[in-house]
Amino acid sequence: MSPGVPQGKLGELAEPRFKNPFRVVVVDDDPEMVKAIEVMLRIAGIDVKGAFSGVAGYMLARRELPDAIVLDIMMPDIDGYEVCRKLKLNPNTSHIPVIFVTARTGQEHIERGLSLGAQGYITKPFKPDELIDKLAEVTGSS
Amino acid sequence: MSAWKTTHEHSLKIKTFDAAVPTVDRCLTSVRAGGMRVLVIEDEKATSFLIRKLLEMEFSATVEVAADWAGAKKSLLAGTFDVVTLDLMLPDGNGLELLSEIKAMDSHLPVVVVTGEGNEQACLAAFQRGMAGYVIKNGQMPSRLIEVVGNAAAAAALESSERARVGSEKYYRSLIDQSLDVILVVTPAGTITFASPVAGVFFGCDALDLVDRNIFDFLPEEDSGRLLEELSNLLVQPGTVGSAQLQVRRSDGGFRDIEALGKAFARESDEPYVVINGRDITERKRMERSLAELNECFLSLGASTRGNIDMIVARGLHILQGVLIVYTRGHRGERQSCVSCAAHPDHFLGFGYSEAFLVNPIECHEAPLPIEDISGFPGGNGIVAGARKAELESMLVYPVTMDGEMTGRLYLFYDKRVKISKERIEMMGMLTRALVIEEERLAHEQDLKDFIAIASHELRHPITVIKGYAMTLEQHNSELSEEHRAQILGNINKGADRLTRLVTELLDTSNIEHGGLEVFRREANIETLINRAVGQMYARGVKYEIDVYVEKGLGSRLADPVKLMIAMVHIIENAVNYSPAGTGIRVMACADGAGLKVSVLDRGRGVPLAERSQIFNRFYRADDVEHHSVPGIGLGLYIAKNIIEGHGGEIWCEPREGGGSIFSFTLP
Numbered sequence: 001m002s003p004g005v006p007q008g009k010l011g012e013l014a015e016p017r018f019k020n021p022f023r024v025v026v027v028d029d030d031p032e033m034v035k036a037i038e039v040m041l042r043i044a045g046i047d048v049k050g051a052f053s054g055v056a057g058y059m060l061a062r063r064e065l066p067d068a069i070v071l072d073i074m075m076p077d078i079d080g081y082e083v084c085r086k087l088k089l090n091p092n093t094s095h096i097p098v099i100f101v102t103a104r105t106g107q108e109h110i111e112r113g114l115s116l117g118a119q120g121y122i123t124k125p126f127k128p129d130e131l132i133d134k135l136a137e138v139t140g141s142s
Numbered sequence: 143m144s145a146w147k148t149t150h151e152h153s154l155k156i157k158t159f160d161a162a163v164p165t166v167d168r169c170l171t172s173v174r175a176g177g178m179r180v181l182v183i184e185d186e187k188a189t190s191f192l193i194r195k196l197l198e199m200e201f202s203a204t205v206e207v208a209a210d211w212a213g214a215k216k217s218l219l220a221g222t223f224d225v226v227t228l229d230l231m232l233p234d235g236n237g238l239e240l241l242s243e244i245k246a247m248d249s250h251l252p253v254v255v256v257t258g259e260g261n262e263q264a265c266l267a268a269f270q271r272g273m274a275g276y277v278i279k280n281g282q283m284p285s286r287l288i289e290v291v292g293n294a295a296a297a298a299a300l301e302s303s304e305r306a307r308v309g310s311e312k313y314y315r316s317l318i319d320q321s322l323d324v325i326l327v328v329t330p331a332g333t334i335t336f337a338s339p340v341a342g343v344f345f346g347c348d349a350l351d352l353v354d355r356n357i358f359d360f361l362p363e364e365d366s367g368r369l370l371e372e373l374s375n376l377l378v379q380p381g382t383v384g385s386a387q388l389q390v391r392r393s394d395g396g397f398r399d400i401e402a403l404g405k406a407f408a409r410e411s412d413e414p415y416v417v418i419n420g421r422d423i424t425e426r427k428r429m430e431r432s433l434a435e436l437n438e439c440f441l442s443l444g445a446s447t448r449g450n451i452d453m454i455v456a457r458g459l460h461i462l463q464g465v466l467i468v469y470t471r472g473h474r475g476e477r478q479s480c481v482s483c484a485a486h487p488d489h490f491l492g493f494g495y496s497e498a499f500l501v502n503p504i505e506c507h508e509a510p511l512p513i514e515d516i517s518g519f520p521g522g523n524g525i526v527a528g529a530r531k532a533e534l535e536s537m538l539v540y541p542v543t544m545d546g547e548m549t550g551r552l553y554l555f556y557d558k559r560v561k562i563s564k565e566r567i568e569m570m571g572m573l574t575r576a577l578v579i580e581e582e583r584l585a586h587e588q589d590l591k592d593f594i595a596i597a598s599h600e601l602r603h604p605i606t607v608i609k610g611y612a613m614t615l616e617q618h619n620s621e622l623s624e625e626h627r628a629q630i631l632g633n634i635n636k637g638a639d640r641l642t643r644l645v646t647e648l649l650d651t652s653n654i655e656h657g658g659l660e661v662f663r664r665e666a667n668i669e670t671l672i673n674r675a676v677g678q679m680y681a682r683g684v685k686y687e688i689d690v691y692v693e694k695g696l697g698s699r700l701a702d703p704v705k706l707m708i709a710m711v712h713i714i715e716n717a718v719n720y721s722p723a724g725t726g727i728r729v730m731a732c733a734d735g736a737g738l739k740v741s742v743l744d745r746g747r748g749v750p751l752a753e754r755s756q757i758f759n760r761f762y763r764a765d766d767v768e769h770h771s772v773p774g775i776g777l778g779l780y781i782a783k784n785i786i787e788g789h790g791g792e793i794w795c796e797p798r799e800g801g802g803s804i805f806s807f808t809l810p
Contacts, residue, residue, distance in 0.1 A: 010626050013618065032604075032607050032636070032637065032640070036606070036607040036611060036633065039610070039633075040613075040614055043614055043617075103603065124602040124605070125605045126606065126609075127609070128613050129613075
């Protein structure tokens with residue numbers, strides 16, 4: 001048996017990168033993507049909760065008030081831009097850093113995302129450390 | 143001046159060309175040659191005998207004698223005579239009155255008076271009544287009679303021949319007058335000796351004024367050279383026919399094109415001449431030049447579709463010699479736009495701007511609409527009203543259609559009244575077809591862009607998942623439990639499967655687009671295929687209950703089993719993707735005549751009526767395709783449709799009673 005925690009959630013390690021874990025909400029309409037990001041972040045010791053639509057993500061963020069939000073842009077109900085705008089308008093959530101993680105690569109999309117107050121814009125595919133480092137940076141955990 | 147007068151005057155200017163024209167001498171010879179019939183009206187037997195003998199001997203004439211007025215009239219009514227000799231003193235009447243009566247019966251019949259009365263009064267009276275000669279019964283009578291009768295007969299023959307000739311010429315002149323061809327007679331030096339009335343119209347002057355002018359004066363230098371060469375060739379070999387297309391400078395300075403056929407005639411007595419028959423081909427040449435320009439325009443089209451559309455519109459204006467052209471376009475829900483070109487900005491005055499054409503377009507659904515007189519065109523349509531305001535006089539609207547759907551209109555305007563000929567409409571049609579080709583290219587380019595954008599976007603998702611797990615495994619392999627490693631590897635595998643399916647769908651689509659979907663038919667057991675397709679869905683971890691009902695004894699059909707299974711998987715996958723959790727899916731197969739019908743029934747959200755025909759289009763979910771709440775790229779049903787149609791079958795979608803949809807296909 002290898003080291004680790006066999007009974008724990010996939011990705012939970014005995015010696016994670018962050019000793020003081022922070023909490024992140026991941027919003028993406030592709031369940032496989034949410035699951036993969038969850039595993040990547042959990043391994044670093046980040047506490048992750050996932051949502052599969054824009055509306056669900058916004059509700060989850062309002063309820064959980066996480067330390068950061070990882071947000072896809074293209075979702076069927078309301079898109080990531082709209083979720084970000086709502087979060088930034090809400091005084092309870094406006095301080096939460098938002099990082100867009102999306103397959104939209106055009107400069108105009110990046111500029112639009114950042115203009116809405118997002119702290120980061122990462123395009124798919126990305127390296128796990130790229131996202132983890134950005135989260136650490138925006139949450140002051142590094 | 144009437145047509146006949148014109149022609150008649152021409153006839154005076156034509157050099158005589160008939161070698162056998164009769165003369166008095168020729169007629170006299172002919173009279174002496176015999177066969178003349180003479181009526182001698184004479185009551186004195188001795189005189190009538192003498193006259194008869196003289197005429198028979200001199201002219202070998204056939205002579206009939208009448209001794210009185212009554213006998214003369216009887217003879218005149220019964221027979222035909224070339225000459226009459228008349229005694230003025232008849233027993234039953236005055237010879238002068240008989241003379242009048244004979245001339246009233248036939249004014250051309252020569253009557254020679256033979257009388258004993260040698261007074262001037264009788265002679266004058268006879269002349270006034272139209273006698274042809276006067277012979278007094280004295281010693282000179284025999285010689286005088288022969289001379290006078292001979293001359294009278296010859297003069298009558300000449301007159302008769304002339305009458306026939308004039309009648310015949312009048313007939314042929316009228317034929318030439320009626321001819322729609324330009325007819326010219328020219329000398330080897332090019333001098334015009336005859337011009338038909340149509341020639342005058344063609345040259346823009348009175349036909350009479352053309353006579354004695356030189357034809358080379360009307361031709362540009364290059365054409366003069368060609369005509370000279372052609373005339374020389376014809377004159378070398380009289381009787382042969384030559385042809386040439388020439389441009390003629392009219393008296394008003396304009397040019398017209400003529401297609402001329404020429405034939406030379408050589409005469410012994412006179413210089414040779416060439417008859418030219420020409421046809422006005424100005425309009426035809428103009429069309430040919432326009433077609434050549436159009437062709438050149440099409441050949442110069444480049445790689446930029448939008449640039450090409452601009453060029454076709456601008457060159458179209460020039461080729462069709464209009465002053466304003468506006469092409470309103472819009473395809474596949476694209477925003478409507480205008481491409482326009484004007485000879486002068488003022489031509490837009492009535493419309494304000496070219497986009498005005500989008501506001502209230504002219505209705506012309508299937509056929510082109512020519513309006514030769516805009517001012518007289520009924521209705522206050524914005525465009526017609528605008529054209530009136532801009533003082534445009536004629537217009538043509540041509541519908542632009544793609545795949546049976548009207549996607550735009552091509553408007554062409556003229557600032558003067560023009561005849562919108564069939565040829566002009568056809569040219570406009572050619573322009574619109576060229577525009578359609580460019581629009582199709584544009585749509586294809588856009589499709590390709592969409593395809594690449596969607597494909598690259600779709601591929602990023604499974605790659606992100608695979609890369610994320612793989613890097614996690616790479617960095618934390620030793621820290622992970624065996625169970626977690628196995629789970630991560632399983633996720634990588636699932637991601638790779640998703641990637642494979644996407645790539646396969648893209649490749650299948652690419653093959654379909656390039657006409658490469660080949661169907662290899664062999665015996666395929668339908669039930670086995672359906673079970674395999676359902677099995678594949680379960681292997682992907684589908685949690686739905688899928689029931690299969692296959693009619694007993696359905697057996698095998700000739701089909702491509704690999705492709706048919708791909709089609710079934712896509713149809714079942716579609717049902718799975720759109721069905722709420724916990725609902726079941728049913729696959730049914732039964733015989734359909736000699737063929738087969740397969741249906742997939744779901745309890746999903748159903749397909750609205752308006753979307754049922756579009757659901758099988760490529761990237762139908764395009765607006766939704768970037769979202770992943772429903773997996774896939776919007777190609778599954780498109781691929782299924784192409785596979786089924788490749789088998790000669792049909793596929794459709796209908797609502798299911800109680801909610802949901804039924805997707806069915808048949809195979810022949």
